[in-house]
Amino acid sequence: MSYNLLKGKKGIIFGALDEKSIAWKVAMRAKEEGAEFVLTNAPIAMRMGEINKLAEACNAQIIPADATSVEDLENLFDKAQEILGGKLDFVLHSIGMSPNIRKGKSYGDLNYEWFQKTLDISALSFHKVMHVAEKQDAMNEWGSVVALSYIAAQRVFPDYTDMSHAKALLESIARNYGHRFGNLKKVRVNTVSQSPTKTTAGTGVGGFDAFYDYADKMSPLGNASAESCADYCITLFSDLTRMVTMQNLMHDGGFSYMGISEDVVEMLNKQS
Numbered sequence: 541m542s543y544n545l546l547k548g549k550k551g552i553i554f555g556a557l558d559e560k561s562i563a564w565k566v567a568m569r570a571k572e573e574g575a576e577f578v579l580t581n582a583p584i585a586m587r588m589g590e591i592n593k594l595a596e597a598c599n600a601q602i603i604p605a606d607a608t609s610v611e612d613l614e615n616l617f618d619k620a621q622e623i624l625g626g627k628l629d630f631v632l633h634s635i636g637m638s639p640n641i642r643k644g645k646s647y648g649d650l651n652y653e654w655f656q657k658t659l660d661i662s663a664l665s666f667h668k669v670m671h672v673a674e675k676q677d678a679m680n681e682w683g684s685v686v687a688l689s690y691i692a693a694q695r696v697f698p699d700y701t702d703m704s705h706a707k708a709l710l711e712s713i714a715r716n717y718g719h720r721f722g723n724l725k726k727v728r729v730n731t732v733s734q735s736p737t738k739t740t741a742g743t744g745v746g747g748f749d750a751f752y753d754y755a756d757k758m759s760p761l762g763n764a765s766a767e768s769c770a771d772y773c774i775t776l777f778s779d780l781t782r783m784v785t786m787q788n789l790m791h792d793g794g795f796s797y798m799g800i801s802e803d804v805v806e807m808l809n810k811q812s
């Protein structure tokens with residue numbers, strides 16, 4: 541159902557790889573709510589060609605950009621404003637990748653060059669995106685910037701290895717840039733901490749099925765789907781959340797406030 545929440549708003553959506561991607565769902569919902577936007581992803585991710593289907597469905601143009609490259613980002617923000625005919629109202633950063641996780645390195649055996657790549661791709665890129673937006677004065681007043689995080693920023697999930705540090709840094713960047721962008725331009729900056737979700741990035745983490753089921757059993761509302769995450773992001777881009785900034789917002793069906801649940805007790809009782 542459409543509420544026209546983003547009517548007349550313009551934006552950039554990073555990170556739609558395939559139909560399962562959270563960014564894909566956000567793009568579909570943003571379109572439904574009346575937004576106009578540009579889609580972007582790393583040039584290497586374009587090779588799969590899936591994003592073309594999304595671009596067609598949303599009547600959006602695609603501008604490739606490696607989010608770790610300031611030069612690529614400058615080109616992206618330039619072209620996006622040209623295509624959309626003005627400044628931007630929203631940006632979604634839905635980017636995450638750890639070479640250490642991809643290659644199955646454990647926390648005690650991390651490759652430090654890859655660790656730096658993890659931080660650059662998954663966290664510093666968020667700073668770079670806002671830095672370029674600020675330098676180009678690309679955001680409208682009361683604009684909204686959202687990045688996606690995970691509770692491993694606060695709690696220990698052993699298989700999440702260096703991504704847990706990337707998420708902690710990402711949330712810190714949201715607070716600090718939120719302060720700066722709020723003062724400068726009334727732009728709000730938040731992270732949404734999402735439940736485990738069956739996407740390419742999500743299922744790449746070791747033991748994913750187990751912690752997906754565990755989180756589902758622990759959460760009174762169950763795991764939040766990618767579609768419901770998209771709904772939440774839309775509210776954060778809309779004018780209904782103008783005074784929300786510098787926050788890490790839990791979108792997890794209640795998981796983060798649970799100690800133990802009846803379902804988990806029952807499961808453990810059955811095992812013993």
Ligand SMILES: NC(=O)c1ccc[n+]([C@@H]2O[C@H](COP(=O)([O-])OP(=O)(O)OC[C@H]3O[C@@H](n4cnc5c(N)ncnc54)[C@H](O)[C@@H]3O)[C@@H](O)[C@H]2O)c1
Nearest residue numbers: 555557561562582585607635636688736737739740741742
């Ligand atoms: N899936 C989950 O369980 C889960 C839970 C909480 C948070 N998140 C976060 O949600 C976000 C989106 O992930 P997803 O689950 O939709 O998976 P996804 O694999 O569909 O999306 C990750 C995206 O990051 C892009 N990317 C990687 N390197 C890049 C680079 N250098 N420049 C630009 N883009 C690059 C990929 O091409 C891909 O589109 C990530 O930040 C992820 O950490 C995911």
